[in-house]
Amino acid sequence: MKNWKEILENQIESELREQINIFETQIELKKLDKIDDKIFAETRLRKGVYGQRYDNGQRNDGERTRELQFPSGAKLKGPETVWDAPGMLRIKIPFGAFTPTQLRVLADCAEEYADSVLHITTRQDIQYHFVHIEDTPTIMRRLGAVGITTHEACGNVVRNVTACPLAGVCHDEGFDVSPYANALTKFLLDHPDCQDFGRKFKIAFSGCSQHACGIVNMHDLGAVAKTRDGKNGFEIYVGGGLGAVPHQAKVMYDFLPEEELLPLSQAIGRVFARLGEKKNRAKARVKFLVAKLGLEEFTRLVEEERKVLPHDDNWTSYIDELPAWGETPFKESSILQDRNGSALYQQWLSQNIIDQRQDGYKVVVIMLPLGDMSSHQARKLADISETYVGDNLRTTVEQNIVLRWVSEGDLPNLYKELDAIGLADPGAGSIVDITACPGTDTCKLGIASSRGLAEELRLMLTPKQQKLDKAVRDMRIKISGCFNSCGQHHIADMGFYGNSRTFKGYKVPHFQVVLGGEWTNNAGSFGLAIGAVPSKNIPKVVLKLTDYFVQNRSNSKQTFQEFISSRKKSEIKLQIQEFTEVPPYLEDASYYTDWGDPRVFTLGDMGVGECAGEVVSLTEVELQSAERICFEAQMALDEGNLEDAEEKAYKAMLRGATALLRKEFQDVSGDPDDIVSDFKEYFYDTKIFWDRFAHGKFGKYLLNRNENPPGNWTDTSVRQQIEESQLFIEAAHSCYAKLRDEEAAKVKGGTIS
Amino acid sequence: MELYKFGIKFFTEPELNIQVNEFIPEFHHWIQTDAVQNHLLIDVVDYSHISDGPGIMLIAHEGQFSFDLESELPGFMYQRRTEIEGDFSQRLASVFSTTAKAVRQLERNSLGKPIQFKTNIFRFIANDRLAAENSDEKQNLYKESVHTFIQRKFQGSKLEIENISSKNERLAFNVKAQEDINFLMSTEEGNNE
Numbered sequence: 038m039k040n041w042k043e044i045l046e047n048q049i050e051s052e053l054r055e056q057i058n059i060f061e062t063q064i065e066l067k068k069l070d071k072i073d074d075k076i077f078a079e080t081r082l083r084k085g086v087y088g089q090r091y092d093n094g095q096r097n098d099g100e101r102t103r104e105l106q107f108p109s110g111a112k113l114k115g116p117e118t119v120w121d122a123p124g125m126l127r128i129k130i131p132f133g134a135f136t137p138t139q140l141r142v143l144a145d146c147a148e149e150y151a152d153s154v155l156h157i158t159t160r161q162d163i164q165y166h167f168v169h170i171e172d173t174p175t176i177m178r179r180l181g182a183v184g185i186t187t188h189e190a191c192g193n194v195v196r197n198v199t200a201c202p203l204a205g206v207c208h209d210e211g212f213d214v215s216p217y218a219n220a221l222t223k224f225l226l227d228h229p230d231c232q233d234f235g236r237k238f239k240i241a242f243s244g245c246s247q248h249a250c251g252i253v254n255m256h257d258l259g260a261v262a263k264t265r266d267g268k269n270g271f272e273i274y275v276g277g278g279l280g281a282v283p284h285q286a287k288v289m290y291d292f293l294p295e296e297e298l299l300p301l302s303q304a305i306g307r308v309f310a311r312l313g314e315k316k317n318r319a320k321a322r323v324k325f326l327v328a329k330l331g332l333e334e335f336t337r338l339v340e341e342e343r344k345v346l347p348h349d350d351n352w353t354s355y356i357d358e359l360p361a362w363g364e365t366p367f368k369e370s371s372i373l374q375d376r377n378g379s380a381l382y383q384q385w386l387s388q389n390i391i392d393q394r395q396d397g398y399k400v401v402v403i404m405l406p407l408g409d410m411s412s413h414q415a416r417k418l419a420d421i422s423e424t425y426v427g428d429n430l431r432t433t434v435e436q437n438i439v440l441r442w443v444s445e446g447d448l449p450n451l452y453k454e455l456d457a458i459g460l461a462d463p464g465a466g467s468i469v470d471i472t473a474c475p476g477t478d479t480c481k482l483g484i485a486s487s488r489g490l491a492e493e494l495r496l497m498l499t500p501k502q503q504k505l506d507k508a509v510r511d512m513r514i515k516i517s518g519c520f521n522s523c524g525q526h527h528i529a530d531m532g533f534y535g536n537s538r539t540f541k542g543y544k545v546p547h548f549q550v551v552l553g554g555e556w557t558n559n560a561g562s563f564g565l566a567i568g569a570v571p572s573k574n575i576p577k578v579v580l581k582l583t584d585y586f587v588q589n590r591s592n593s594k595q596t597f598q599e600f601i602s603s604r605k606k607s608e609i610k611l612q613i614q615e616f617t618e619v620p621p622y623l624e625d626a627s628y629y630t631d632w633g634d635p636r637v638f639t640l641g642d643m644g645v646g647e648c649a650g651e652v653v654s655l656t657e658v659e660l661q662s663a664e665r666i667c668f669e670a671q672m673a674l675d676e677g678n679l680e681d682a683e684e685k686a687y688k689a690m691l692r693g694a695t696a697l698l699r700k701e702f703q704d705v706s707g708d709p710d711d712i713v714s715d716f717k718e719y720f721y722d723t724k725i726f727w728d729r730f731a732h733g734k735f736g737k738y739l740l741n742r743n744e745n746p747p748g749n750w751t752d753t754s755v756r757q758q759i760e761e762s763q764l765f766i767e768a769a770h771s772c773y774a775k776l777r778d779e780e781a782a783k784v785k786g787g788t789i790s
Numbered sequence: 791m792e793l794y795k796f797g798i799k800f801f802t803e804p805e806l807n808i809q810v811n812e813f814i815p816e817f818h819h820w821i822q823t824d825a826v827q828n829h830l831l832i833d834v835v836d837y838s839h840i841s842d843g844p845g846i847m848l849i850a851h852e853g854q855f856s857f858d859l860e861s862e863l864p865g866f867m868y869q870r871r872t873e874i875e876g877d878f879s880q881r882l883a884s885v886f887s888t889t890a891k892a893v894r895q896l897e898r899n900s901l902g903k904p905i906q907f908k909t910n911i912f913r914f915i916a917n918d919r920l921a922a923e924n925s926d927e928k929q930n931l932y933k934e935s936v937h938t939f940i941q942r943k944f945q946g947s948k949l950e951i952e953n954i955s956s957k958n959e960r961l962a963f964n965v966k967a968q969e970d971i972n973f974l975m976s977t978e979e980g981n982n983e
């Protein structure tokens with residue numbers, strides 16, 4: 038029997054075929070232990086082969102932490118990553134465009150090598166979970182044979198280039214950005230100037246600046262379509278990003294002619310590779326380089342680099358082909374004559390259908406709960422697409438799929454066919470269309486269950502949807518499992534990110550509530566943290582805050598984002614205060630588990646809790662007070678008192694450090710320099726404060742602020758300082774929980790022996 | 791016949807009125823108690839939000855168990871992922887036995903939730919388009935092998951085999967006993983218990 042490699046030999050583009058062959062050899066070499074763990078990890082990441090939760094070979098089953106005894110034993114595929122442990126495979130879908138033929142192969146591979154589910158990500162990629170590393174070359178070949186690559190889907194490289202899913206059919210766009218996104222994807226893929234980055238590099242295109250489809254503001258490099266004197270070009274943004282500390286991108290060029298797009302990107306790549314941070318991952322994104330150099334200096338360096346770039350025909354060769362670019366409608370345009378139908382159909386028509394610029398055609402949004410679609414649905418969707426739209430399919434950053442060029446008269450039949458496979462849920466782009474990162478389901482860094490919470494909110498809000506006030510219905514909810522913001526919580530009306538709090542010795546899953554992020558205007562502004570609430574109370578928080586908004590807004594046109602920015606933060610915080618309480622375990626144990634997961638959040642800690650008694654420690658009190666000061670900093674920022682806000686953010690970190698010092702020492706100095714010096718000696722240098730993944734990043738926030746007090750204050754810098762302060766306090770909570778765990782282990786060890 | 795990536799699915803009785811996610815704690819319990827022999831149980835995944843999907847999954851290194859919702863025919867499926875020693879009939883015996891045991895275990899679940907399966911029908915699903923492409927030739931080959939296996943196991947049973955997969959789907963068919971045979975009660979397994 039021939040294998041897939043032999044069968045597909047001539048169907049894969051030669052360069053990709055060679056890359057896959059090399060990767061397969063690297064896997065073999067790693068099996069022979071001939072490649073260092075770290076090097077192999079970066080190698081596989083660049084092929085989209087990612088780790089997944091529990092791949093360190095350990096899992097808490099709710100009663101104890103177990104070793105997962107995989108047949109490969111101690112063989113690793115990266116530091117602390119067991120060879121046999123299932124992993125994730127990220128598949129790049131440049132600007133979200135894919136075809137029914139590709140979808141069928143994606144469905145087949147999901148069944149044969151993953152868990153039969155295709156997961157759409159917030160970067161228009163598709164992900165598989167529970168994949169064995171040794172299956173990955175075959176998957177790559179099967180996908181490669183239909184023109185899909187996983188190359189550079191992860192790692193410190195240029196990631197999937199994203200673009201508005203409506204590009205080419207949108208009323209508001211300057212022009213169709215798709216061919217430019219396509220050209221830049223091809224140009225930068227494997228480009229020698231983009232191989233030596235300290236971190237990932239994300240690019241997005243948008244057809245206009247007023248809508249959020251492209252969200253260029255949160256990208257390392259963003260391009261918004263613009264025309265000048267009848268010529269195509271781009272408004273260029275640099276240095277944006279979400280992550281733990283969000284940065285708004287800055288406008289680098291008001292107008293860049295189209296022929297300069299590729300060389301400019303290459304020049305930026307060179308500058309980033311040369312001057313970007315390499316050692317400290319936490320500071321290695323373009324946003325930090327732009328912040329460090331200043332936009333002017335960054336631009337000057339890029340322009341110098343641009344001048345000395347050796348000419349490359351590829352910079353402009355695609356421009357000649359632009360007139361030929363474009364999707365052809367699969368069917369003749371038509372008019373929808375009869376809008377009658379069930380209530381759900383009416384709702385679908387009003388929420389999931391977007392007008393195209395081209396008369397007689399519509400875009401249909403398929404809202405995927407949690408961004409998931411089964412292989413069966415995918416295969417049937419491929420058939421449906423071939424009946425109605427041909428190759429005109431795209432993924433979206435809101436984890437949905439759009440069918441473009443639907444002939445309007447086909448809507449009733451299309452609805453029926455989508456409904457038959459469970460893909461006709463109404464509510465696209467509304468409060469029930471919730472974005473969530475993988476969180477604790479599969480992500481190694483997840484703290485709380487973002488998907489569990491998203492599903493809970495979806496189930497709660499869906500039946501109420503039609504009765505909700507329109508402004509509430511149009512809100513966006515986005516959830517991340519931790520501060521890294523893969524769920525884009527900063528740019529939602531209501532965002533949540535996972536954290537945990539220790540309550541009388543028990544760990545309780547929480548979510549930080551982040552309000553007032555702006556989704557429109559290309560993610561025009563970021564939300565601010567209001568306070569942490571137990572995960573199980575978040576649905577009540579959503580209901581309370583939406584109600585509070587409707588009752589108190591200045592007029593029915595005011596949006597939630599406008600409302601939040603017009604109110605005092607203290608007043609909003611008061612609304613959620615009642616939900617911050619955690620009932621004792623014996624009264625309501627449900628608070629001590631996460632959504633969709635019956636395991637008690639680290640059962641070992643519960644034992645500790647009982648040993649530790651019911652007293653609230655001084656450290657816990659101090660940590661609470663650090664949170665309060667941080668919140669006051671936000672309020673000061675709100676009121677425009679930048680210097681005061683910055684000072685408070687610093688004080689909040691000092692209080693967090695004091696809290697930890699008090700755990701170890703009775704007498705703690707009140708002098709900031711002493712606190713920082715003691716913190717450094719006892720918690721930072723000893724790595725006790727270090728996060729398992731972020732290492733010393735959060736501790737550094739305090740050390741840096743102490744060493745370099747600001748001389749001037751801008752809204753952006755103070756906002757960043759507050760974000761850092763919040764993260765420092767989160768880390769202090771984790772550090773305290775870790776110390777408690779260690780104490781408990783010692784006590785337990787002593788008792789047993 | 792090199793196929794080892796294949797699955798068996800038993801269907802729940804149609805009148806069953808349960809939410810699949812009610813069984814999430816049961817699968818966690820299976821992990822805690824190492825309830826499936828010769829399997830390294832890893833994690834439970836909730837896909838109950840997908841209407842035509844794998845429902846609730848229990849992921850093991852050797853295979854995947856799912857209380858699945860495919861094509862509105864809820865049932866319990868086991869799909870083998872790793873190789874098994876022996877020829878195809880030995881592999882089939884192993885996968886069939888793992889599935890049947892798991893189904894019976896689910897019926898006796900620790901949650902006290904009543905759940906019943908149809909016992910005279912199961913689905914065979916090949917999950918490897920290379921070893922078992924969905925062609926007439928391969929369909930016949932696997933139908934015959936499964937037929938022989940079942941007749942040997944449940945002697946004298948009259949079987950009806952129904953092709954259910956369309957051309958783009960995996961090779962799959964339903965096996966239905968004409969008499970009142972209980973596929974979940976094989977003699978070998980009876981002896982084991």
Ligand code: SF4
Pocket residue numbers: 474475476477480481482483484487517518519520521522523524
């Ligand atoms: S936000 Fe955190 S939990 Fe979610 S995917 Fe990113 S790193 Fe993982």
